[in-house]
Each structure stands twice: as structure tokens, then as C-alpha cells.
Amino acid sequence: MPSFIADIIFPDHKSTWRLHPTSYLDGLRGIASVIVFFCHYTENNYSYLVQSYGIDKEKPSGWIQLPYLRIIFSGRPMVHIFFVISGFVLSYKPIKAIHTRDLGKCYTALSSSTFRRAFRLFGPCVASTFIIMCMAQAGYVGKAQASWSVQLWRWKDAVFHQIAWPWAWDKDLRPLYDIHLWTIPIEFAHSMLLFMVILMLSRVRLRIRQAMVFGLMAYCLACGKWAAFEFLAGLFLAEIHILQHAQDPKGWEKSKEIQTSWKRLLSTIKIVFCVGVVLVGLFVGGWPNRNADKTPGIRYFLARTPLPFSKMENQAPQKYWFGLSAVFIVWSVGELITLKRFFEGPLAQYCGRISYAVYIVHGLVLSMYERRVLGRPFVPASGTPGAPGFKEAVAGWGVKGYMGVANTTQMTVGWFVGLCILGPMVIWAADLFWRAIDDPVVRLGRKFELVCLDDAEGEGTRNQSYSIMA
Structure with a gap:
């Protein structure tokens, strides 16, 4: 039975889940x-x-x-949200260690995450596609092959060359047995890129590190590499999150009244901006698969898609806007208390x-x-009874x-x-x-x-x- 029903029937065996800063x-x-x-x-x-x-x-x-x-x-904009969240969460622990000046802990976290990433991503996919392969050969889904050996060889080829194949970067490989797993090799390749960037910048000063990450994000967009941009944007947001929750040792030099009024004004401006960002992101998220040039509002964004996305394949413009929207939505959810509590x-x-x-x-x-x-x-029925074509x-x-x-x-x-x-x-x-x-x-x-x-x-x-x- 599902775990949430089992927890009701057997409360003594109920698992406890604690919230953490990125829950x-x-x-x-x-x-x-x-x-x-x-x-x-x-x-x-x-x-x-x-x-x-x-x-x-x-x-x-x-x-x-x-x-x-x-x-x-x-569903398509949700994939871009996945990638921004992955960049954020994978960066959070090593970046937090950098801010506490514990480089040993940072390197340990990077090493551990890099070592386990293949298990985390590929392991469940290998198991699920093996189950699908068996069900296909048994005649429940898909198409049975001439023999089990042929089916097994096709499954091996799909796992090796499509699911666990990181060399295509952001190309849609459309894996056999489960086409929806096209994001997994992209996730793995860009996780490795993310870890390398964190390692490279781990000893760099804060402002220089932020400037370099932002520069890399802009470079990735200029090259048309939307997935790399989203992972690095997750890194950028993780550092902002850590900075926001850090204590300010110097405090405010102004009076308490001015401090309170100033903070209230900034908070109001931020809330209005975040709500606006979420509304724009939700609107862009409704980008249709076809006829974007005929859709009111969407065609406005389509016409303003910069190079090289505007000259790439047909779905490239929406990937550009989905990527930008995903970054701002992930950031805004952390700033809006109501949304944060819901999630x-x-x-x-x-x-x-x-x-x-x-x-x-x-x-x-x-x-x-x-x-x-x-x-x-x-x-x-169509046609006239008794007549040809009826x-x-x-x-x-x-x-x-x-x-x-x-x-x-x-x-x-x-x-x-x-x-x-x-x-x-x-x-x-x-x-x-x-x-x-x-x-x-x-x-x-x-x-x-x-x-x-x-x-x-x-x-x-x-x-x-x-x-x-x-």
C-alpha cells in the first residue's frame, strides 16, 4: 500500500521527515x-x-x-525548474562550507557528490528500463523482439548510449523504453560541470566568485547552452540564499526607526517584484508547442528571443525564456513566505x-x-448503407x-x-x-x-x- 496510507494504519512505523533550509x-x-x-x-x-x-x-x-x-x-518549463533546483541543491553544501572557511568540508562534499551522482541518477533508470524491457518482451507494453537476447541487447544499447551517455550535453537523445528519460544524461553532464566550477572558484573571493559565475551564465546563454546556464544559475541563487541568511556582524548604523522603515519599504518592493516575476513566469510557462507566433503575449517574447536561440531549432526560443523564468521563479519562491510555506x-x-x-x-x-x-x-456511421465506402x-x-x-x-x-x-x-x-x-x-x-x-x-x-x- 502507499506509504501515506501505511503511516495511518501503522503509526508506530511512520517515518519522520524534518524540514531543512532548502525543503x-x-x-x-x-x-x-x-x-x-x-x-x-x-x-x-x-x-x-x-x-x-x-x-x-x-x-x-x-x-x-x-x-x-x-x-x-x-511540463516543458518544469524541466528547466528541475535543472535550476539541481544546481541550487548540489551547490548548497560546498558553498556553505566555503562561507564558513572550511575548505576541507567543501572538498569532501564535492568529492562525495561527484562519486555518488551516477548512482543517484542512473541506478533507478537502469532498474525501471529493465522492468519495461521485460514487460515489452512479455507483450504487455511496446514491441516484443525475436528473442530475449535481442531485447536484452537493445536494452543494453539504450542504457549505455542514451540514458548513461553524458557526451551529448544538452541534446535530446530520446531513450528507448522510456523517452521521458532524455533529461538524465543532461542532468549528469551538467552536474559534473557544476562541481568543476565550484572547485575552480572555491578559493576565490566572494565578489569575484559571484561575478565569474554570473559571467559564465551570460557566456552559456551567448553560446546557446541553456542547461549549463540553469545549473550555474542554481549555484548563483544558492550563494545569494546563504548570504541572505547569514548574520550581519556590523548591523545598521542608522537609528532603529529609520532601519525599520527602510526595511519595510525594501520588503514591500521585493514582494511586489517577486509576485510580478511569478506571474510573468507562469504566463511564459504556458508557451504552446505549436503556433507560438499566433499566441497573444507569447509572440511578443518569441519576437524578442536573442541570438543564437532565435536561429536554432524550433523549440529553442521557448528554452531561452523557460530558463530565465525558471531562475526567477526558484528565487521568488524562496522570497514569498506564502509560497514557501505551501511548498x-x-x-x-x-x-x-x-x-x-x-x-x-x-x-x-x-x-x-x-x-x-x-x-x-x-x-x-458514414456514407450510405450498401454503397461503396460505407x-x-x-x-x-x-x-x-x-x-x-x-x-x-x-x-x-x-x-x-x-x-x-x-x-x-x-x-x-x-x-x-x-x-x-x-x-x-x-x-x-x-x-x-x-x-x-x-x-x-x-x-x-x-x-x-x-x-x-x-
Whole structure:
């Protein structure tokens, strides 16, 4: 049974989860991973709802296609939020050690994170694609091959050349068995880049380090490398976060009254700016897959996309704007108390714990059950009975058969009903995968690291605490 139900039935075995300074990022990533599932569910089954409101002049649009509301199934910007959060969380511990002038702790954290990164990213993916491979050969999903040996060889090739292949940098490799894992080699390659940058700048003065990181971010954008920009932006935000929470030893020289008034004014300006940034980011997040040049508001951003993104492949302009929006949203969530508390709440934190599992298993669950649950709509007869080309009516079944797809209202209701059925199935499968595979792989990576280290280093690493996002 899912862990949240087991915790109610067996409270004595309930795990305790404590909040840490970056817990809100875990919650943000958890909600983002659920939106990625919503996105693939919508694109696979109700693709008409994905286009922007009012684009199709021959068919009415639904309210769910409106700006801001459509963010609920806009999965592409969520990937960029993943990368910014990864850069933030992976940088947090070594940067914090640098600020306490404990370079030994910084180097230990970098070494540990670098050593375990492959386990953390590739281990669960190898397990999940192996399960998919077995189910494909057994005839449950995908296509069976001539023999098990052929299927195994195809799986090996997919793991080695697509999932665990860091040499393509930010190219979409579209892995066999689970196309959604295209982000994993990008995540790994840029994690290594991030660790190298932190190591390079670990002995550099604060302002010089910030200037160099910002310069590298600008350089990556100038080169069209959106993923590198997002990881380094996470590093930049992590240092800002640490600086903001550090005590000011000098204090304010002005009177308490002036200090209070000045702080209140700055706080108000910051809140207004952050709210505006979030609103703009949510609007940009609704960037459609097609017809961006016809979508009001989005075409404004499209026309102002700088080089080289404006001359790259068709989806490059949205990657530029998604990257900028992701950086500002991640920063703003940490500044807005209401949003921060929401992402530190139990629902978001639970989604954060199973976020990687949701990302990994939702494709398999959809492949197995979306057709069975949604079915197909009723197809009326066409032509004249007895005449050539006559086609008899085909009865509908499943959610589409009962709800219909004749208009946007029927599609929206059917979309919601199907989501209410498939959503719990994805969460349940992700919860089981998290406990059975994802979490044990993380623990295995830590144990393997301790086995490989000498006794002195192993004892130091054993006493460290780790974020669930590390």
C-alpha cells in the first residue's frame, strides 16, 4: 500500500521527515514532477487542449486553455525548474562550507557528490528500463523482439548510449523504453560541470566568485547552452540564499526607526517584484508547442528571443525564456513566505520525496493503462448503407466513450475524470518504486562510497547529512 496510507494504519512505523533550509525546493520539484505527468497524459490523450486559447477558429476553446490555467499541463518549463533546483541543491553544501572557511568540508562534499551522482541518477533508470524491457518482451507494453537476447541487447544499447551517455550535453537523445528519460544524461553532464566550477572558484573571493559565475551564465546563454546556464544559475541563487541568511556582524548604523522603515519599504518592493516575476513566469510557462507566433503575449517574447536561440531549432526560443523564468521563479519562491510555506507543506513535501519516482514511472503506467481507462469515443456511421465506402458506427467505450469528445466541455470533463483515475495509479506506482528501488539505490551509493574510502575519510563522510534532492 502507499506509504501515506501505511503511516495511518501503522503509526508506530511512520517515518519522520524534518524540514531543512532548502525543503521548499524539494516541494517545488515535487509539484513540478506531477505537472510533467499531467503534461504527458494531456498530450497523449487530449492533444487539442494543449494548444492556446482561441487559436482554432473552427472549434471553440475551453477555459483550461487560458493563460495561467494551462500551466497545470505545461511540463516543458518544469524541466528547466528541475535543472535550476539541481544546481541550487548540489551547490548548497560546498558553498556553505566555503562561507564558513572550511575548505576541507567543501572538498569532501564535492568529492562525495561527484562519486555518488551516477548512482543517484542512473541506478533507478537502469532498474525501471529493465522492468519495461521485460514487460515489452512479455507483450504487455511496446514491441516484443525475436528473442530475449535481442531485447536484452537493445536494452543494453539504450542504457549505455542514451540514458548513461553524458557526451551529448544538452541534446535530446530520446531513450528507448522510456523517452521521458532524455533529461538524465543532461542532468549528469551538467552536474559534473557544476562541481568543476565550484572547485575552480572555491578559493576565490566572494565578489569575484559571484561575478565569474554570473559571467559564465551570460557566456552559456551567448553560446546557446541553456542547461549549463540553469545549473550555474542554481549555484548563483544558492550563494545569494546563504548570504541572505547569514548574520550581519556590523548591523545598521542608522537609528532603529529609520532601519525599520527602510526595511519595510525594501520588503514591500521585493514582494511586489517577486509576485510580478511569478506571474510573468507562469504566463511564459504556458508557451504552446505549436503556433507560438499566433499566441497573444507569447509572440511578443518569441519576437524578442536573442541570438543564437532565435536561429536554432524550433523549440529553442521557448528554452531561452523557460530558463530565465525558471531562475526567477526558484528565487521568488524562496522570497514569498506564502509560497514557501505551501511548498514546505505535507502535500508538496510528499511529492518531493517521490518526485524522481513519479518522473520515472509515469510513462510506463500511462503506456499500460491510459488506453484501457480512456478507451475511444463513439464514431457515427458514414456514407450510405450498401454503397461503396460505407462505414458502420463504432461504439465508444471508456472515459472518452461515456464523456464524449464532441466539444471542449466534454473533453475537459473527460480529461479530469481520466486524471482522477490514472493519477492515483501513478502516485501509487511511484510510491512503491521510491521505497523499493529509488531510496535503496541512494543508500547503496552511500555505502559503496564508504567502502571505497579509507577509514579516516569514510568516518567523516558517514556523519554528513544529505538532502533528499542531492
